[in-house]
Every structure is written in C-alpha cells, then in structure tokens.
Amino acid sequence: MNEKLKITIFGGSGYGGSELLRILLFHPNAEIVLVTANEHAGKAVGEVHKNLFGLTDLRFSVAPDDLSTLDTDVAFFALPHGQALNLIPQLPANVKAIDLSGDFRINDADIFKEFYKLEHTALDLQKQFVYGLTETNCELVKAANYIANPGCFATATLLALAPMVKSGLLTGKIIVDAKTGSSGSGAKAAANTHHPQRMNSFYAYKPFTHQHVPEIEQHLKEVGEFTSDFVFMTHSLPVSRGIFASCYMETTVNLTNEDAQNIFKDFYKDAFFVRVVEGSPDINWVKTTNFCDLAAHSNGKQIAVFSALDNLVKGAAGQAVQNMNLMCGLEETTGLMLVGTNP
Amino acid sequence: MNEKLKITIFGGSGYGGSELLRILLFHPNAEIVLVTANEHAGKAVGEVHKNLFGLTDLRFSVAPDDLSTLDTDVAFFALPHGQALNLIPQLPANVKAIDLSGDFRINDADIFKEFYKLEHTALDLQKQFVYGLTETNCELVKAANYIANPGCFATATLLALAPMVKSGLLTGKIIVDAKTGSSGSGAKAAANTHHPQRMNSFYAYKPFTHQHVPEIEQHLKEVGEFTSDFVFMTHSLPVSRGIFASCYMETTVNLTNEDAQNIFKDFYKDAFFVRVVEGSPDINWVKTTNFCDLAAHSNGKQIAVFSALDNLVKGAAGQAVQNMNLMCGLEETTGLMLVGTNP
Amino acid sequence: MNEKLKITIFGGSGYGGSELLRILLFHPNAEIVLVTANEHAGKAVGEVHKNLFGLTDLRFSVAPDDLSTLDTDVAFFALPHGQALNLIPQLPANVKAIDLSGDFRINDADIFKEFYKLEHTALDLQKQFVYGLTETNCELVKAANYIANPGCFATATLLALAPMVKSGLLTGKIIVDAKTGSSGSGAKAAANTHHPQRMNSFYAYKPFTHQHVPEIEQHLKEVGEFTSDFVFMTHSLPVSRGIFASCYMETTVNLTNEDAQNIFKDFYKDAFFVRVVEGSPDINWVKTTNFCDLAAHSNGKQIAVFSALDNLVKGAAGQAVQNMNLMCGLEETTGLMLVGTNP
C-alpha cells in the first residue's frame, strides 16, 4: 500500500476522539485530514490533548456543513449518541464509516427507541451496518462499508460469552456483573466523576436497564443458539480506565477448569487481541492497550468467565481502528501494538 | 453502669486491632487494660497507629504466657487464623471472648479443615460460640459468652441475603459477586497490595473457594429454608476500605422494586446499623462507619441486592464491639456513632 | 452549661457545610436550628450528605430574607467568597458569627480587592473580626464576637511558620511549597477535579498569586517581627482530603534537628490539636481529624518544616468549631475528638 488512507474524525475532543488521535497519528497507513471539535475549532490538538503536545501540528476544525463532498477514505464518528444518525446518511458512497456511538448497533427500531429515547431515522442504512466485534465478525467486517462499533461493556461481555454460547453447552440464565472506570463517563466533568468522592467510591447504576443489553442479546443470537435469561448489571470503579466483567453461566455437563479454558483457547486461537490468561485477568495489564484478557473457571456446572479490557481502546477507539484495518485490507494489528506497562 | 468493662485486645497491631483501639479507647463503658502485639511490645500505641498519637498513653505488651489468671471482662482476638483456637480455651470462665478470626465460625470440623487447612482442636468449646451477625442473631448474642465474629465478606453477603431467604420467596441459585478494598489483606505489605500496581487494578481471586462460603451457607440455614446453589466470587478493588456485594437471586413470584425494598425495610426496621437506601449503596458513604447500606431491585423475578460496608468496621471491629455491647447489657450503639464523611 | 447553643449554618450543602454538620450534629453543647442551602431547600440533610442518612431528621431551608430577627447564638457562614460580606452586617448584635470564607480576613481594602476582585463593603465591621488561627490567637478568640476563620493553606502554613517567626531566628526569604487534595476545590464538579484525569495528576496552580498569601503575611506580622520575602506556591494532589506544606527557612544561627523540634514542642505545648511528630507528618494520619501534624528538620541553618492537616477540618469546619468552643466558654476539644483511622 503506497498511499495512506485519508481519515476524518468527527468528535475529536472527547475521550473516544482522544484515543483515535493517539492511535491514528502514528498509524503507518493513515493520515488524518480532518478532525472536528466545534467548541475547540481552531485550537491545536496538542493544546486540548496535552499528551499529544509536540507530536502533531494538527488543529481542530468545525464540522463541515455539507458532508456530501467530503474527501476522505474512512470517517470515524466519536460523537454523543444521536448525532451520527444524522451525519452518516450524508456521506458520499465511497466513504467507509465507523460509528463509535450506539446509533447503528440495534436492528430493531422499537428496542432502539426504548433504550436510546430516540426515533431511528435511518433504518435502511442501519441494515448495511456490520456489528464490529472484530473477533466474532471478522469476515463480515472485511466486507463492510459501515461499522457499528460495539459498546465498551458489550465488547467485554460478548468476548466472554460468545465462546460459551457457541459451544451449545449452556443452560439456565446468564448473569453478568460488569464494572467500569470513570473515563467511561466521558471527558466532561460531572457529579459522578467528581474526584473527592469518586476516588473512594464503588456503586451500581442503571440496574437491569443499561443500553448495552440489547446489543449483547442481539449479537449472541448471531453467534449461536441463545435463549437464556440475561441479567446485566453495571457498576462504577474508582480507576480511570478499564472494564472488568464477571460472567456467571451454567453448563449442561460437568466441565473441568481446563475444559473451560480450552473452549476459550480454541475459540480465540487466531485472535491476536484476545489473551486467555491463568487465574484472573486484571485491568492493570490491559490498560492503554487493545487487548481483552479472559479467564474461565468451572466448579462443575457453574462457570465463571472474567473479562478485562480498556474501555477506550478495545472498548472503543482501538477496536474501531482494528475494524478499519480489516475493512481496508490491512493487517489487523497495524498501528495497534500499544504495549501496556508494568506497573 | 458505674464501672467500666475491663478490656483485653489480643493482636493490637493489625488493622482489626487498630480499629478496635480506635473504637474502644473512646467507648464510654470500656477501659483497655491490655493490648498485645509481640513484635511491637513496649512501643506506644500511638507510635504504631499514628492516627492515635496524642490520644492515648497505652503501650503494647507481649501476650501473657498464662491466660488462666487474666483479669479482664471481655477479650477480643484479632489474630491470624489458628491462634485464637489455642488461646480462648485457656481463658478463665468469667471472661467473655469475641474472636474476629475464622477459628470458631464453622460447626463442622471437616469443612473447617477443608477451608482453613487446620485441625480444629476445640470442638466442644466451638459449640458454645454464637455467630455474631448482630442483626440476625441479636437474642443469642445477648446471652452469649463466646462470639465468633463474622467475616467481612460474610457480613456484607448475609445482610443482603438473609431477608430474602427468610421471605421464603427464593428459587434457583444465588450468585454473589463481592469486591473488597485492599485493607482486607491486612496490615502487612504484600505483592497484591503493592501500591504501584494495585492502584490501577481490579481482578478476581480464589474463584469458588473463598473461606467465607461455608459460614455464609451455615448461617443462611439458620435464618430460613436454604437449599439454593450458591456461587460466591471475590474480587479486589483499588480502594483502601470497603466491601461491595452484588447479590443475584430469583423469586417464585413477581416483585416490584418497592416490594423488594419493603422486604428489607421490614426485616431491618429495628436495626440501627443497616440502612436501606434508594438506588445503590456506595462504599464512600459507609467508610469508617459501622453501617451496612443495602438496596434491592427487581426486574420481575430477577432480584439484585447491593450491599456496602466498611470491612474493618461493620465487617470486623465495629461489629465486634456491637456484639460486646449486647453481651454486656449496653445500648447497641454505644461507642459506635462513628460518623462518615462527605467526601 | 445546661442549655445548648442554638446554631445556624449558612451554606450547608458544600464541603464546608458538610463537615460543620458532621461535627455539630454530635456536639454535646450545640443544636442546629437552621441550615440553609437554597438549591436543596426542603430536602433532608441525609439525602444530600448521604454519610448522615439515618443520623438526623434535619432539612435544608432557604436562607431567610431578613436576618435581623434570627434567633440563634452562633452563625457559621460556609458560603462562596463575597456572600458573608453582605449577610453578616444584617445579623442581630447578640449573634456570634464565624465566617469560613475570605471575606473578613484581610485588613487592607486594597489588598482585599486585589486578591478577591471585590470591593469590601463592610470595612468597619471587618475591624471587629478576629483572625481565628486558634493556636496563635487563643485569647483574642475567647473575647471575639466575629471570627474570620483562616484559609486551609493559611492554617497549614501559619502553624508551620509562626514558631519560627516568633523565635526571632529567621533571616532571608521563606519558601512554602504547599499541596492540597481535591476537596479543596469544593463540592461542585469541575474540569480540574474530573476523576479520570485527576487520579494520575500532580500540578502547580496560581503561581505567586494565591489569595491566601496576604492573610499569611498579615498574620505573621502579628505573631512576630516578619519582614522576609515570602514565596508561596500551591499544587494539586490526587487525594480527596489533606494539605501538606513544606516550608523552607534559614536561621541566623546553627540549629540541630532537636533544637528545631524543640522550638515547636515549646510553642505548641498547650495546643491539643497540634502534634509535633518525628520524621515527617503524613496526611494519612490527620485525614478527617482536627489535628495539624508538624515536624522540623535542620541542616545547620537551612530549616525545613513539614505541616499536614485535613483541609476541611483543621483547615475549615473543625477550626471553626474550635473557635466557637472558645468564644462560648466551652472546652476547646468539645465535639472535636474526631479520631483518625489506620489505614
């Protein structure tokens, strides 16, 4: 590939945008031609994201009024829910789009409305979107023009559940106890991320009603026979980055620990960014990286699977670039060798 | 009561001992006559627990060789597992004992051995111990001479499960996803509490095998009809203090949220130290206090109960003093008005 | 004293108000008759400050329009700068007032205007205010009707500098490198207290221009001969509570470490809430308490004094109550035995 892909990022000032910039500025096959951030238009990227100071001369722009003439190969949308819904239909046909919001993840207009409190105004276009959980949808992603990039909780949960659902061994309900770091709430200060309180805090929120539930259920039905009751509970962790999901299932037959681990090792044998680990994953080992670490344990028929990832990378910008790589015929790992640190 | 209770604390240098000292030094009906800490013998308490500097002239002593002449009314044991087992049988008959370790919690010698890797050498004495979950065992505690003070995870879990088990409405398995702060690992530095790593960490440990499982199951059978499968999973949180348990159950009948909350409000209507809250409890609001905060949610037949407490207070030293108060005919809250802070 | 003091708190919803409530609700000689918080008027105190849930039935009120008939013995003002300036002049003459803001700390109207960007509209009343650094101004406080409660940074700094200034041994400039926890920014969420960033953050702010500089200089001139150049620098720490000030001075004569410590031990021999410690103080040991811990070190003529306190207690609400106790003829420590914790 001798020419670089021309990249546009809509919504460059939030944490999703911040991480897209961190990755794509150093991606060998990408060149960012436009990054929008209306409130910061004109400012240097390195002035807003001070980690990037000295590393780029790029500046934020206002979003163009007319997208139909946008000269770009790939457009990323890292905007609040409801905005990509209006923008992506305006893109020229040759532009590949990757949406990090929930706007195009849900097939069913009623369910979308129930969870996002919005009418879906682009249902035909939605049908062309591929759900970008790269590891389970690899071939569809390669052929896609439009990607609905999975939610952070959904990614952690689906990577833990998909091998078990695929195995056909499950019975009874599935319970997922999921926890997220504070960056999951976005870059704007708010009461629930006020440092004096949050640093000593752990609590549950949105019991039974988190908006990632329908995309998880929808995709599990694509992965295998899925009819289980599904209980999904979200909690807030006093760390900056990271999601940890503890997933409780039951199997129809007895499994040893090794059996359980092997189901995962087998399912992910070609997946560079999924690591099956001993004992427990730890968000410490995946923070700032595109890895999802998994471990499975069995107590006979009771199975626990633990999943850890960085909500902003494998749970957002990293997976988005992973999808871009596949859509554009690049090696999956290009630009994504984001090495974690100890400590 | 014109005379103060004479108090001995065995094991005053750990976090359990530290919190017993914080509470009992200011308890209006208590006077600490002896506090042991072999490695710190001779040192001022305020030199080891620097929070207490300027507040007491007490010094640590070596444990006496002969306990049979101990002149004390109440003896607290805040020692590593396996030590109270040898010491409590030596006490004079008139000394009330409260053990914060697991040594006397388990009725069944085989189960004790399986989880604690120790032969139980005082089985007859064990039969005289009352399990000191104050809210469920109030009357037995009042009459007791020996208290097995519940584990921190067990307290958080049992306070969340007892009302539901008692209600007779449960069916199917119970799953408890529990998380603890780093002080649960004790006062000695160790790899899993090394700050550079722990501060960004969240992970699971001891899957399916935590030693608090048997005391939880044993006490639930005392509370009501309990035959459920029970899955208990422990995780490490990057905070200093606090336990949060998310408990998943199923009922035979549909419950509204309000129904679920009312089960708890009713069960704990006389329990000063259990607060039924809206939404979710948060360890931030219970840290350093003797409160356990609970909230129940229902999604029809799927029930989630959240429980938060301070592992060193309601999960250890605070509950121990609460038990002492009842055993000695004092008001339950005496010396325990430990007011939390915002933030 | 058989009757309780009637207490009014203006501004009960911020962190200063939160801590006043925590202390005064359990103060044996105080009864809160009114606590204002316009945005929360009508709400239960325990709904806003969830640490107090179950501990009080008090509710927030709107501030009364007419203060001239306020039936209270002591009024605390925990309002943003500029509000007490208008309210305190309206109080009946028999009401003692303690202002936690900077409105009445500065004697010089020009300096006040320079640092607070406000015209001072109550200069005559200001002359009746006593600067409430309890340890240095004890006798004046006892006789005062109006207290300007010192700033948090000012308290930590002045307690470290006063004994040295008083000693008459200083020469050359004084440099104070001060650090505060995030609760110093108040209860409202803001960019600089956004958890995802703040938890890994340390930075300086307001170089050379912090508004506590003039009150420090003004009070040092009351304490002794003070003509030094004074450099004061503020930094932000990623903890919730605590101030740590490192104070660098030079003496005209050589001092040993012991000499330096003795200056402090002597100066504070009657001060219960100042502890002179070995090595270094640590905010961990003073958090949630009314203590200021100090340590002095000498390298010949170069002196370093370290000072640690809780910005919301000794640096605000705790010192305010300490002042109230003295003004009202109570024991200085009444209601202030707020025992710290380990950990």
Add this chain to the structure above:
Amino acid sequence: MNEKLKITIFGGSGYGGSELLRILLFHPNAEIVLVTANEHAGKAVGEVHKNLFGLTDLRFSVAPDDLSTLDTDVAFFALPHGQALNLIPQLPANVKAIDLSGDFRINDADIFKEFYKLEHTALDLQKQFVYGLTETNCELVKAANYIANPGCFATATLLALAPMVKSGLLTGKIIVDAKTGSSGSGAKAAANTHHPQRMNSFYAYKPFTHQHVPEIEQHLKEVGEFTSDFVFMTHSLPVSRGIFASCYMETTVNLTNEDAQNIFKDFYKDAFFVRVVEGSPDINWVKTTNFCDLAAHSNGKQIAVFSALDNLVKGAAGQAVQNMNLMCGLEETTGLMLVGTNP
C-alpha cells in the same frame, strides 16, 4: 543499519527492567539476546510482566558467571545499587554499558561512600563513564562507551536547573521540592508502598540527605558556574508513576514570565523530549512517555520552575535507550515514540 544491535539486560524483573523490555522489544534496531533475573530464571518474560504476555517468547536467564565472553553490543544494568560496580569491570572491551543504578554517577569516592554506604572498587573505570543526562551531555554521550544513567529525581531537577545555571543569572540558594510516585520504590512490596495507607498519603522522606543530591551538584558544576546553596527535599506521592519537581531560584535581574520561559525554550530548542509548556506541567501528561515537561514562572527576581516526567521512562529506562541511540549512531527518538494518553 541492516543488523540489529544485540542487547543484554541485567536485572529484568524490576521496574527498570520492565520498562527496558517494553521499549527494547519493539525497538527497530535492537534485539534482546539475554535478559537476566535470577529469581525468575526460566520463566517467560510475559509471565512476570503480564503486560507483555503474548508479545514475546523471551525467557529470563540467570546471570552468566563469566561476563568476559558476553556476545552483546549493549548491556543495560537495572540492578540494585552496588551490583553493576562488580559486573561492568568484567565486560569485554567492545561492549557498551549503560548503568541505571548510582554506582558510576559520582566522581568522588568519599562522597560516593557517604551517600551509598559502599567503597567504590572501580574508580578508574568510573572515569570513563559519561553522565547520561542526554539533553545537556549530548556530544559526550555520542562518544561514550559507558553511561551512568541519571537518577529519576536528578533528571527532573537538572533539566529544570541547567538552563538557569547556564544563564549565569542566579544568585542565592536554590530550593527543590521534589515528589515521586510509588513505583520509585521499586517492584518489591514494602511498608511505604502498602496500598491501604499509601493511597491517602503524602509525606516527606530523607530530609536533606537524598542520594541524588551529589550527582545534581556535580553535574550543575559541569553545566555552568554553580556555587549556590542547594536544598533538596523528597516527598512521596500517591500515584504509581511520575516525578514533579518545584524549583525555587533567585535571579540578579528582574525577569518577566516570558523572559523565564524563553531561557528554557532557547536552551531546549533542539531537545525533542523536553517540552516547555504554559502554566504548569502535569505528571498526567508525561506518564508512560519519555517527555520531560517544564514551565518557568517569574515574580520579578523570584523564579519557580516546574518539571514533570515519568520516573521509569525519562527518569530511567527511556533515557537509557535515548543514550543507547546516540552512542550507537541512531536517531535519538528511535523506539521512544511512546505516546501518552488522555486521560
């Protein structure tokens, strides 16, 4: 360059070794041929540094008994103080050595003994060492065979002081108030890095006696005319990574803020890894990177310079690789584009 440099790392299991591995495993001109860690010999690198799991098949080895036949181009020593002293003299003459410990930083044997409590047994070899503060010693580093890599505190302090010392404008004493994250204490758990206490902690340590003082003073004399009294104070921050130094100086002439900033912009105009920023640097923006961020402020003749870096990268492993790059004729930034993150 068609062949890769053969690299040996002595001491691969600590945090210095961890970061050397993170960087050198992905350095385009380096191949790690040996990494030692006696206690982990035989184990996979990715088992000890779990961030590297899946990224390398490298295993730890025991250190060879005989170094004289070591087949390597560059040897890094990330060992406790006192060990490189014995090992580096055994290396073949053609091996370039970079020592991250303090063993070869100090020219004066008496001072070395005073601060490191060790006899220096390789004084002749020490004379061949270049002090590897890359930005001030660039030309000497290029020609060096042996590098004494600066201490983390020394790097932060010297980068802040060197431009001012070089300017010739200083008068009077210099005071440096320095703060470090917990990873500065190394990978082994210890009381001062025990999470329950450290997370709420800030304290000073080693007042006036830190072992980085002599290397700072020694190098400032190489940079310019340096005769100032120098007060250096170290403190512990409750973050994992990062050093922040607040440096207080006085100039003989009045400087504006802009004058002060310009001294730094000019001095570092060719230094990629030093960024002169507005306001204050923040450890949040340099963590995991090789950048040192600086800001200078003036209040007339009182100057404050703030310096922030990652103690394990620019303060250790990153600077070591930066030195290797120069010693081996590579571009200074090769393998060091470690991009920070927001948040």
